[in-house]
Amino acid sequence: MIDSGVLYIDAGRIVAASPASAAAPxxxxxxxPVSVGGTIYPGLIDLHNxxxxxxxxxxxxxxxxxxxxxxxxxxNPEYRPLISGPMKLIGPDPDLMPAVVRYVECKALVAGTxxxxxxxxxxxxxxxxxxxxxxxxxxxxxxxxxPGAGTRIGDVDAASAAxxxxxLQSKSCYILHxxxxxxxxxxxxxxxxxxxxxxxxxxxxxxxxxxxxxxxEDFAVLAAHQASMVWSPLSNYLLYGQTTDVAEAKKAGLKIxxxxxxxxxGSKSLLGELKVAWLASEAAGSVFSAAELVTxxxxxxAEILHWDQALGTLEPGKRPDLLAIEGSSGDPYLQLLxxxxxxxxxxxxxxxxxxxxxxxxxxxGGEGLETLTLGxxxxxxxxxQASADPAxxxxxxxxxxxxxxxxxxxxxQLAKQAEQQGSPLxxxxxxxxxxxxxxxxxxxxxxxxxxxxxxxxxxGTTIPTGPSLTTAAPAKPLSETIRPLKLxxxxxxxxxxxxxxxxxxxxxxxxxxxGLRELY
Numbered sequence: 433m434i435d436s437g438v439l440y441i442d443a444g445r446i447v448a449a450s451p452a453s454a455a456a457p458x459x460x461x462x463x464x465p466v467s468v469g470g471t472i473y474p475g476l477i478d479l480h481n482x483x484x485x486x487x488x489x490x491x492x493x494x495x496x497x498x499x500x501x502x503x504x505x506x507x508n509p510e511y512r513p514l515i516s517g518p519m520k521l522i523g524p525d526p527d528l529m530p531a532v533v534r535y536v537e538c539k540a541l542v543a544g545t546x547x548x549x550x551x552x553x554x555x556x557x558x559x560x561x562x563x564x565x566x567x568x569x570x571x572x573x574x575x576x577x578x579p580g581a582g583t584r585i586g587d588v589d590a591a592s593a594a595x596x597x598x599x600l601q602s603k604s605c606y607i608l609h610x611x612x613x614x615x616x617x618x619x620x621x622x623x624x625x626x627x628x629x630x631x632x633x634x635x636x637x638x639x640x641x642x643x644x645x646x647x648x649e650d651f652a653v654l655a656a657h658q659a660s661m662v663w664s665p666l667s668n669y670l671l672y673g674q675t676t677d678v679a680e681a682k683k684a685g686l687k688i689x690x691x692x693x694x695x696x697x698g699s700k701s702l703l704g705e706l707k708v709a710w711l712a713s714e715a716a717g718s719v720f721s722a723a724e725l726v727t728x729x730x731x732x733x734a735e736i737l738h739w740d741q742a743l744g745t746l747e748p749g750k751r752p753d754l755l756a757i758e759g760s761s762g763d764p765y766l767q768l769l770x771x772x773x774x775x776x777x778x779x780x781x782x783x784x785x786x787x788x789x790x791x792x793x794x795x796x797g798g799e800g801l802e803t804l805t806l807g808x809x810x811x812x813x814x815x816x817q818a819s820a821d822p823a824x825x826x827x828x829x830x831x832x833x834x835x836x837x838x839x840x841x842x843x844x845q846l847a848k849q850a851e852q853q854g855s856p857l858x859x860x861x862x863x864x865x866x867x868x869x870x871x872x873x874x875x876x877x878x879x880x881x882x883x884x885x886x887x888x889x890x891x892g893t894t895i896p897t898g899p900s901l902t903t904a905a906p907a908k909p910l911s912e913t914i915r916p917l918k919l920x921x922x923x924x925x926x927x928x929x930x931x932x933x934x935x936x937x938x939x940x941x942x943x944x945x946x947g948l949r950e951l952y
Contacts, residue, residue: 433764434449434450434451435451436451436452436453437449437450437451437452437472438450438451438452438454438456438465439472439746439752439754440456440457440460440463441752441783442459442460443783444751444752444782444783445748445749445750445751445752445783446746446747446748446749446750446751446752447459447460447748448748449746449747449748452465466792466795466796468756468777468778468792469756469758469777469789469792470756470757470758470759470760470775470777470778471756471757471759471760471764471767471768472746472754472755472756472778473544473726473730473746473754473755473756473757473764473768474730474731474743474744474745474746474753474754474755475544475545475546475547475730475743475753475754475755475779475780475781476543476544476545476546476547476702476703476729476730476755477545477546477547477548477689477702477729477730477733477734477737477743477744478540478545478547478548478549478690478691478692478701478702478729478733479549479570479607479639479641479662479689479690479691479733479736479737480549480607480641480662480664480689480690480691480692480693481540481548481549481691481692481693481694481702482549482693482694483536483537483540483548483549483550483551483694484519484523484532484533484536484551484872484874485515485519485536485694485695485696486535486536486539486540486694486695486700486920487522487532487535487536487695487836487840487919487920488514488515488518488519488694488695488696488917488920489695489696489917489918489919489920489929489933490695490696490697490920490930490933490934491510491514491515491670491696491697492933492936492937493670493671493697493937493938493939494510494938496671496672496673496938496939497613497671497672498613498614498615498617498618498672499612499613499614499615499617499618499645500609500612500613500618501613501617502613503671512910512913512914513910513913513914513915514696514917515696517843517847517910517913517914518840518843518914518917519872519874520855520856520857520874521839521843521846521847521850521855521856521910522836522839522840522856522872523856523857523871523872523874524855524856524857524859524860524871524872525839525856525860525871526823526860526869526870526871527835528835528836528839529553529823529870529871529872530823530824530827530832531827531831531832531833531835531836531839532832532836532872533551533553533563533565533821533823533824533872534815534824534827534828534829534831534832535829535832535833535836535919535922536551537551537563537565537566537567538813538815538829538832538922539700539701539920539922539923540567540701540702541566541567541779541786541787541813542773542776542779542787542806542811542813542922542923543700543701543702543703543704543773543776543923544701544702544703544755544757544776544779545567545701545702545703546567546568546753546754546755546779546780546781547567547568547569547570547733547743547753548567548568548569548570548702549569549570549571549583549607549691550562550563550569550570550571550572550583551563551565551569551872552872552873553823553870553871553872553873554870554871554872554873555868555869555870555871556860556861556862556863556867556868556869556871557868560873563821563824564819564821565817565821565824566781566786566814566815566817567781567786568753568781568782570583570605570607570737571583575742577739577741577742578737578739578742578743579603579604579605579737579738579739580603581603581604581605581606581607581639581737582599582602582603582605582606582607582608582637583606583607583608592888592889593624593625593626593627593633593888594627594633595888596625596633596888597627597633597634597635600633600634600635600637600638601635601637603637604637604737604738605637605639605736605737605738606637606638606639607639607641607662608638608639608640608641609640609641609642610622610638610640610641610642610643611640611642611643611644611645611646611650612641612642612644612645613644613645613672614644614645614672614673614674615645616645618644618645619645619646619647619650620890620891621645621890622640622643622645622646622650623891624888624889624890624891625888626891632653632657633888634653634654634657634659635657635658635659636657636658636659637659638654638657638659638660639659639660639661639662639689639736640654640659640660640661640662641661641662641664641691642662642663642664642667642668642676643661643663643676643681644668644672644674644675644676646676646677646681647677647680648677648680648683648684651677651680651681651683651684651686652684654684654686655684655685655686659686660686660687660688660689660736661676661681661686661687661688661689662688662689662690662691662736663675663676663678663688663689663690663691663709663728664690664691664692664693664698664705665705665708665709665712666692666693666697666698666699666704666705666708667692667693667694667697667698669708669712669939669940669941669944670697670698670937670939670940671697671939672939673939673940673941675712678712678713678716678719678720679716679717679719682719682720687732687735687736688728688732689728689729689732689733689736690702690705690706690709690725690728690729690733691705692704692705695920700920700922700923700924700927700930701773701923702729703768703771703772703773703776704924706725706726706729706768706769707769707770707947707948707951707952708944708948709725709728710722710725710769710951711943711944711947711948711951712944713725715941715943721765722763722765722766722768722769723765725765725769726765726768726769730744730745731744731745732744751782751783752780752782752783753780753781753782754778754779754780755776755778755779755780756776756777756778756779756788756792757771757775757776757777758771758775758776758777759775769951770951772807772923772924772925772952773806773807773922773923773924773925774806774807774808774809774923774925776788777789777792778792778793778796780796784797784814785797785798785814786813786814786815787811787812787813787814788811788812789809789810789811789812790803790810790811790812793812793814794812798812798814799814799816800814800815800816801813801814802815802828802829802830804829804830806922806923806925806926807923807925807926808925813829815828815829823870833919836919837918837919840916840917840918840919841916841917841918842916843914843915843916843917844911844914844915844916847909847910847911847914848911850910850911851909851910851911856871857871924952925952931945931948931949931952934948935949
């Protein structure tokens with residue numbers, strides 16, 4: 433921590449981070465520093481998010497589940513009308529897809545996230561690509577110091593534990609769901625990684641998401657192989673009534689990152705998930721200090737990605753990804769844990785001011801700004817890019833919000849149209865030759881060969897780990913089960929129902945909802 437510090441930036445690199453009393457580095461002698469009026473932190477690195485779904489509101493979970501297979505498909509009557517149905521109507525639509533991408537990226541950006549898992553797009557011509565927007569995605573960066581992480585391994589590459597190990601060794605980082613749930617079936621997804629020789633298909637590249645079912649000896653195995661873990665406590669509590677034994681994971685020496693999962697069963701942003709992690713840590717006996725939790729979302733996350741030579745801290749030579757929070761008194765780590773989105777005064781990615789208070793963003797070179805109000809605070813977005821995505825680049829946040837609000841309010845009509853004229857996906861694929869259209873590649877709604885879990889056989893079987901993607905035909909047309917929905921607001925500060933919904937969630941421990949209300 434530097435009290436009254438100055439951060440010097442040039443050509444997309446940090447030149448120095450110094451006390452204000454120190455001499456300016458060479459070349460900066462005549463530069464007048466811009467005061468942010470608060471505390472500067474490294475940008476938040478989100479290691480677990482299904483961004484495409486973050487236009488959907490928090491789900492009131494009706495049951496306590498024990499593993500991932502129980503809630504994500506036909507076994508759950510709420511999943512189709514609330515999650516998979518809306519996304520299948522919106523995702524392939526050429527007008528709505530750009531709106532989703534713009535909206536969910538801005539939702540992350542305004543809360544200080546500068547890196548997240550990416551949004552994958554596919555075209556009617558068979559091409560696939562990652563959306564390249566204003567925040568970094570972990571999978572593809574075009575920066576030799578930021579090697580792309582894997583977040584998907586196709587079935588063919590994971591037909592055995594040995595093949596899975598080979599896939600792990602081909603990347604510097606693979607971020608994959610692992611043992612999501614609380615029962616033996618969930619733990620078996622980890623045990624499936626044991627090789628016939630007694631060794632393990634685990635490498636330093638593996639970052640296991642959730643790991644709720646793991647026992648102390650399992651954390652020791654991961655740590656011995658220098659693997660890591662990504663913790664998503666709110667999603668765990670909402671669905672399973674408990675979260676990962678992080679005290680044992682810490683005792684084993686495991687590196688731990690953070691991610692909010694998605695808005696249907698998690699926090700709106702990593703800034704929000706930090707609050708849940710703090711409350712969970714305190715309830716478990718003060719497992720982590722405030723500084724350790726902030727580190728999970730910054731420096732440790734960069735280490736898990738093997739990006740720590742370029743990101744994760746604010747020091748010379750690194751990329752200037754940062755956020756600034758209102759206020760500069762007291763413990764800065766506790767300050768971040770207590771901050772909400774309206775306290776965010778500035779977000780920079782690669783030295784470009786992307787969001788913040790209007791005078792700050794303008795003084796740092798922002799042009800063509802879009803104005804918005806968050807939590808009663810006037811803010812601006814700088815969404816201009818030299819290489820703007822052709823499908824998304826011309827869509828403003830305001831336009832994206834309008835399109836999505838209208839679409840979600842009219843889901844039954846969209847479903848009827850799909851039943852009469854063919855689904856949006858079918859219409860997209862049938863577009864005239866020469867007309868390229870792009871849609872969202874939605875995680876695991878249909879088998880695509882790029883599932884998000886290591887689908888190696890379960891111990892003693894030929895049954896792959898991960899949820900089954902084959903589903904029976906639904907009993908009713910979607911138009912008879914789907915209902916109008918509301919767009920999830922960007923922030924908790926602007927969502928009058930979010931904390932009330934949390935308070936009504938039956939699986940949460942009794943301390944969580946009151947604790948969140950106090951922190952917000």
